[in-house]
Amino acid sequence: MSVRATARIVATPAGLPVLAGEGPLALRRTRATGPGARVTVVGAMSAPLGGDRLAIEAEVRDGALLTVDSAAATVALPGRDAGPAHYDVRLTVGERAALNWLPEQLVSAYGSDLRMRTRVELAATGRLLLREEQILGRHGEEPGTLSTRLTVLRAGRPLLDQELSYGPGAPAGWDGGAVLGGHRAVGQLLLVGTEFEEKPASPRLLGETAVLTPLAGPAVLITAVAPDALRLRRVLDEALDGTAYR
Amino acid sequence: MGTPDAPPVSAGRAALLVLADGRFPAGGHAHSGGAEAAVRAGRIRDARDLAVFCRGRLHTAGLTAAALAAAAALGLDPLVLDEAADARTPSPALRATARRLGRQLMRAARATWPGPELDALAAARPRGAHQPVVLGLTARSAGLSPEDAAHCAVYETVGGPATAAVRLLSLDPFEATAVLARLAPDLDRVAGRAAEYARQAEREGTGALPAASAPLLDIGAEAHAAWPVRLFAS
Numbered sequence A: 001m002s003v004r005a006t007a008r009i010v011a012t013p014a015g016l017p018v019l020a021g022e023g024p025l026a027l028r029r030t031r032a033t034g035p036g037a038r039v040t041v042v043g044a045m046s047a048p049l050g051g052d053r054l055a056i057e058a059e060v061r062d063g064a065l066l067t068v069d070s071a072a073a074t075v076a077l078p079g080r081d082a083g084p085a086h087y088d089v090r091l092t093v094g095e096r097a098a099l100n101w102l103p104e105q106l107v108s109a110y111g112s113d114l115r116m117r118t119r120v121e122l123a124a125t126g127r128l129l130l131r132e133e134q135i136l137g138r139h140g141e142e143p144g145t146l147s148t149r150l151t152v153l154r155a156g157r158p159l160l161d162q163e164l165s166y167g168p169g170a171p172a173g174w175d176g177g178a179v180l181g182g183h184r185a186v187g188q189l190l191l192v193g194t195e196f197e198e199k200p201a202s203p204r205l206l207g208e209t210a211v212l213t214p215l216a217g218p219a220v221l222i223t224a225v226a227p228d229a230l231r232l233r234r235v236l237d238e239a240l241d242g243t244a245y246r
Numbered sequence B: 001m002g003t004p005d006a007p008p009v010s011a012g013r014a015a016l017l018v019l020a021d022g023r024f025p026a027g028g029h030a031h032s033g034g035a036e037a038a039v040r041a042g043r044i045r046d047a048r049d050l051a052v053f054c055r056g057r058l059h060t061a062g063l064t065a066a067a068l069a070a071a072a073a074l075g076l077d078p079l080v081l082d083e084a085a086d087a088r089t090p091s092p093a094l095r096a097t098a099r100r101l102g103r104q105l106m107r108a109a110r111a112t113w114p115g116p117e118l119d120a121l122a123a124a125r126p127r128g129a130h131q132p133v134v135l136g137l138t139a140r141s142a143g144l145s146p147e148d149a150a151h152c153a154v155y156e157t158v159g160g161p162a163t164a165a166v167r168l169l170s171l172d173p174f175e176a177t178a179v180l181a182r183l184a185p186d187l188d189r190v191a192g193r194a195a196e197y198a199r200q201a202e203r204e205g206t207g208a209l210p211a212a213s214a215p216l217l218d219i220g221a222e223a224h225a226a227w228p229v230r231l232f233a234s
Helices: A229-241 B013-020 B035-040 B047-074 B078-087 B092-112 B116-124 B131-141 B146-169 B173-204 B215-225
Strands: A004-012 A015-020 A025-030 A037-043 A053-060 A065-070 A074-076 A085-093 A098-102 A106-108 A113-122 A127-136 A145-154 A157-166 A185-192 A210-214 A219-226
Touching (some): A004 A065, A015 A025, A053 A098, A085 A127, A106 A145, A113 A127, A157 A185, A157 A219, A157 B078, A210 A229, A210 B215, B047 B173, B047 B215, B078 B116, B131 B146
Parallel strands (some): A085 A113, A098 A127, A113 A145
Antiparallel strands (some): A025 A037
16 A cells, blocks of 8 residues: 655744644654754655655744754655655745755665655745755665655745656666766755855865855855765755855 | 759758758867766666666757757747757756757857847847757758757757767777667657647747756766866867
């Protein structure tokens, strides 16, 4: 049996009026170290499997601050049902609101097929820190098929739109010198905030296989490929420490 | 065969050859499409690496560019497409390259197939619109189809690196051209899909256009832009 489940979070300056997990997506309010709320996605079972349709919706209303992380990596596994699994993340951030979306890695296990879509709608003064890490195969394993799309709109205009496709079901060339060059971990860190409007960042190389780039809008994107998850996280953490983003 | 007044079945084919010709004065020959950075990083060492590189570029940046070009040829608002191109180009070095090439192509296009739509885009983006958008509008001005525009875009995507590899690696030009010839069926398929996406975007908005991207092309472009001396502009 494939699973259909949608988890919902709504954050306001006063708290979390909606915190509703479903199926394999359990949500826990965890202690915040600063202002605002922190929610941890607790994967109650291994997911997603082939055929599953999972979704998380988070809405950060005007003036609110929300951090979402996860207790463990998400592992895409082959399912009994034919067809790919779908995982949709829909995020909205209001005026003077901020969202830190910091899940653990997404691991594409051998034989799996996952379509992941992340769509973020930011108000003009909304802030976002978003991390995405994709690990192709568990340790020493060939990857499954993984395609992801990250679409970020700010004040209704496109800010960033990116699709990545890897694995046996992806178009040929994904493992070559233009795309991954044999690397098995790929990640992005996106920072959006009005401070980049006043003072755009300068592009900066972070070693041989990572770069910090200012987008056309008020945002910075760090793009990295690495041999494994550990080294990818190290690059992204160091890059974040090197920015003025609080 | 038809009467002397009937349009020939191959209408537009000669215009397509003029536009797709590497000698068309639009400045593309000075760009390696990321091949120079990939050669330096050791990711292209021979014709086999070149083929994999070109295939990867075709299915990522190539598809994205071809769909933008097809959408512009179809008549979608070029300024909205230009904004969509910005969102699909996180590397400032690649955005600058795309706009420089767009400006150069615009100059050639207005001399070869002048038209009010080209004039309007040139006035709105005096420092250059993204090259695929200008390419699509040029095709439109030349009476070509969205598929034709997409074909030009995908061919440029792989033609640049293949030509550059001949110079960068002293690769046998016959081998480099054989790489392109073997890619031809893929080029046709990607161009066809790009035109389908453009028609979808006409109904649903530019969000329906593909955004296929390639991390190492973005990383390599920034590394390349920082070199003090280089053979190719990008």
